[in-house]
Amino acid sequence: MTRSVYVTGIDRGDGRQIVELGVMELLTRQVDRVGVFRPLVHDGPDRLFELLRARYRLAQDPATVYGLGYEEASALQAEQGTDELVSALVDRFHRVARDYDVVLVLGTDYAETQFPDELALNARLANEFGAAVIPVVGGRKQSAESVLAETRNAFRAYDGLGCDVLAMVTNRVAREDRDEIAARLADRLPVPCWVVPDEPALSAPTVSQIVHALGAKVVLGDDSGLARDTMDFVFGGAMLPNLLAALTPGCLVVTPGDRADLVIGALAAHSAGTPPIAGVLLTLDEVPGEAILTLAARLAPGTPVLSVPANSFPTAERLFSLEGKLNAATPRKAETALGLFERYVDTTALSSRVSAPSGDRVTPMMFEHQLLEQARGRLRRVVLPEGTEERVLHAAEVLLRRGVCELILLGPIEQIRKKAADLGIDLGDSTLIDPATSELRDSFAEKYAALRAHRGVTVELAYDVVSDVNYFGTLMVQEGLADGMVSGSAHSTAATIRPAFEIIKTTPGASIVSSVFFMCLADKVLVYGDCAVNPAPDAEQLADIAVQSAETAARFGVEPRIAMLSYSTGTSGSGADVDKVRRATELVRERRPDLKIEGPIQYDAAVEPSVAATKLPGSEVAGQASVLIFPDLNTGNNTYKAVQRSAGAIAVGPVLQGLRKPVNDLSRGALVQDIVNTVAITAIQAQQSPAEEASAP
Known part of the structure; x- marks a missing residue:
């Protein structure tokens, strides 16, 4: 029922x-x-x-x-x-x-x-x-x-x-x-x-809602600016110094349209982040001239400037009666509401009291929910080197509103603040650090020089290297100042993960660093490895990838049933490529006899029960594999992209594995939700301490 x-x-x-x-x-x-x-x-x-x-x-x-x-x-x-x-x-x-x-x-x-x-x-x-x-x-x-x-x-x-x-x-x-x-x-x-x-913030109307309620004309501003919450109203009629002293974060400045000095002063304050405002509302149907508007647009790009025909008193009456509403046009309010609900309601207890039927189906949305919930279980601190990137800032806001983790953003601090203010983003309690001016730069340079002395790296050279945001972020992880790092929305994969190879290095017993994608299909999640890092792994490395991928799968709630993929199933084929997969399968069985594994096996026999019944009857993996290990990068990368595009799957990753501490790479085309998911995964990886990692079977 x-x-x-x-x-x-x-x-x-x-x-x-x-x-x-x-x-x-x-x-x-x-x-x-x-x-x-x-x-x-x-x-x-x-x-x-x-x-x-x-x-x-x-x-x-x-x-x-x-x-x-x-x-x-x-x-x-x-x-x-x-x-x-x-x-x-x-x-x-x-x-x-x-x-x-x-x-x-x-x-x-x-x-x-x-x-x-x-x-x-x-x-x-x-x-x-x-x-x-x-x-x-x-x-x-x-x-x-x-x-x-x-x-x-x-x-x-x-x-x-x-x-x-x-x-x-x-x-x-x-x-x-x-x-x-x-x-x-x-x-x-x-x-x-x-x-x-x-x-x-939930009862604060957005600028867009004010536009709709007052029938205001949008003189300047973009969609991001119109989505800002209006936390207060400041009515300007006095001299500029008095107005500046009255400004509060997120306020809407209401002033007669002929007070160009107050318009420019308020927008200049916003541009400097002292404080960021929601926008400016001009009354009396007056709008400053073109020169003033051009200056205003350059001072605070995207910040709304609105105009209404009424004077300040009736405008104030209508403004004070407005209340923000949750709707499809206010996704940021929805994140705030969910963050509030999840902080003060015991969602685990409530879930247990709702006797909703459960099953084996895992949809992409269910998997994403699971990631956020698991990350919230033990808060970790993640560093985001690309602190001035718009998508990263939007993702940071979601992560903070939902209470997924603590964040450190790297980059020029005033530039981060200005970009966040222009986007109407509240970075809350996140930490902002500029590697170029940080007091950590000297000690990081010494540590990096010591690590790379065998490569001839001096402290002077290291001082320049560690000002790079990816090297600085990786050193923060290595030194325990952050628990994990996510980068790559504006950097290449090599630029993101090379510092990790040099500084953090591999876990004990792991010969390589590899990666997996979580492939979220309509009704289940599969784990694909390695589709991003190792071009042509040998049998030993392939076995390492399989073990690492199985451990990653288990950590994220996917029961590992490993299929070692090849163009041949069982004993039906031979040749160097098949023999490599067969040898890797044997190595995994020797190292981890507790793991369910089958190989060599073709993809259709791995995932389709009817094919498995014909090709490998009686196998505990064939037809129900959850972890699929590709023989090389060419096969893996093309397959994950083919499934992603042709089957409409959501690909979450690549998730790096085998490092002592978690560092993950983003696609340069990553969407905001992709960044949120990857940060959540990184936080979950960081929840297992190095001691626990070393003692894992």
Whole structure:
């Protein structure tokens, strides 16, 4: 039977979209097919469903998501009674439920409805749907005592109406009260109750939302600037020094359009990062001349400058009534919301309480969720040498908002800050270091010179070498100042991994460094090695690659069943290439008799059960291989790219293995999500200490 989760509330303004998004994230980690159902809907676009559909690539027909409109439901209840209304909604719910493993139900929103007891209606629907309930209580601008009372009363209300209350979430409480409320609720309810503090960035409107709400004209700015959160409003009418003193991070400067001095001053402050602002809003339908606008665009490229016809007072009234909303156009707010949910809600405990059916299918999204969750388990510090690259900065923001790891960004510090400010990116608590001016440069030069003295490297030469961001980052990893490094979005593979070969070197017992790709197919994850590093490995090296790849697979939740690939299966062929694979297979069996391995074997026999039944009947690997080892780089690299492009697989990697400490390379065409995934993988690799690594079988 379908297991459903019904997220509901007791009143407006509880911010439950955070919980709905967080629960959706949990469900999509566990199962492939997740449906969404909203019993009652207002006219107009459903912002949350559009966000869920875009973020989780939902294939569900939007027409099936909704039960009835509020007006239609109210009329039905008035004419035929509550039983008929509930019956109609139950029927529509089951049309969704029969097609999905689990359904997330979005409860009514208590906004401009005509139902006398909306809480009771939500409770009854949850019971009729057979859904467990997560009530959300809003605590914004309330005292701790009031929040405590409302939370206990909400539990009693839903429990008293026969609901299966899965857990309680108290949301948007004052940060200073959060710990006290959590402690006092911990022993007063029979179900878990998680307390989430208010996050100003979530209720802050984006500049784009302000444009839409005010009908403003965009004079300057790009999409990245319009996506910035507006954290404050500063109204400019005084002299420039007074305005500059009033600026706050993320503020929108509101000033008459004829005050060119304030426009240029605010944008110059933004350019210097003191502080970065959201943009400038010009009133009175006045816009500075072309020369001023050209200067403004050069001072702060991408920073929005807007214009409205009204004066400052009515503009202020409308601005102060705006509140940010989660929707498909605000992906950064979604990352903030998920980061908040995952920090304050015990997602492991909640997952265990949701009895969603599980299976062997692992979709690309489920694998990506698994990476982030595993990385969060034990936070590690990862250094990103390409700190001025736009994609790296966007990835850094996602990683920080989701709490995946701690970050160090390398590069000219003011350049990083300016680039981040132009993109509207908050780098939070990340550490910024300029290798050229860092106090570590002298000691790193001495260490590198000592390591490479046999190559004639002097301290003077080393001083120049270690100013390179990849060498500097690698030395940070070697010296324990960072746990891992990810580079390559703007550097070649050689430039990324050569420092690691010279400085970090291989683990004990490993003859080479190799790589794997995680190939995320529609319903499973395969591990391909080596597709990026070793052109023509011999039998001993191929055996090393197989063992390393099996260990990497196991670390990331893929049960290793190794297929040593060749153009021949079993004893059907001979020749130097086949003999090399056969010898490598024997070596792996000698070194690691615990590993399941088959070789030589052709690709089709390795992954297709029907072919395996003919060519290698009785094999515990054939037809179900999960780790596929290619005989050379030419075969491996072409195969992974063919599968990636032809089968629509997501290729995560290359992931380097065999180094004492983790360093990973990016494709120069890497997308933001590719960088996020690779950093998460690097953090997971770093979670195993060198001592544990050395003692691993």
